[in-house]
Amino acid sequence: MAQVNIRIDDRLKDEGEKLFRELGLSFSSAVSVFVSQAVRERAIPFLISEKRAVKDITLASEKALAKDWLLPNEDAAWKDL
Numbered sequence: 001m002a003q004v005n006i007r008i009d010d011r012l013k014d015e016g017e018k019l020f021r022e023l024g025l026s027f028s029s030a031v032s033v034f035v036s037q038a039v040r041e042r043a044i045p046f047l048i049s050e051k052r053a054v055k056d057i058t059l060a061s062e063k064a065l066a067k068d069w070l071l072p073n074e075d076a077a078w079k080d081l
Contacts, residue, residue, distance in 0.1 A: 004031075013027070
């Protein structure tokens with residue numbers, strides 16, 4: 001049996017362990033299921049889309065810009081004019 005070491009965000013690992021435990025799996029078993037499915041299908045068993053990543057980055061950028069430009073209330077907006 002091979003041993004694989006991975007790095008993963010602590011919170012993501014904890015949430016994953018909780019979910020997998022609810023599904024009756026260990027974290028290790030869940031990873032094995034993922035790899036088995038990928039090998040069987042010769043593909044990642046879910047959609048990986050650059051469009052989604054770009055959309056998320058764009059949304060995060062827009063939120064950051066909006067945060068810099070939005071004023072707390074209408075009165076403050078009128079003062080700036």
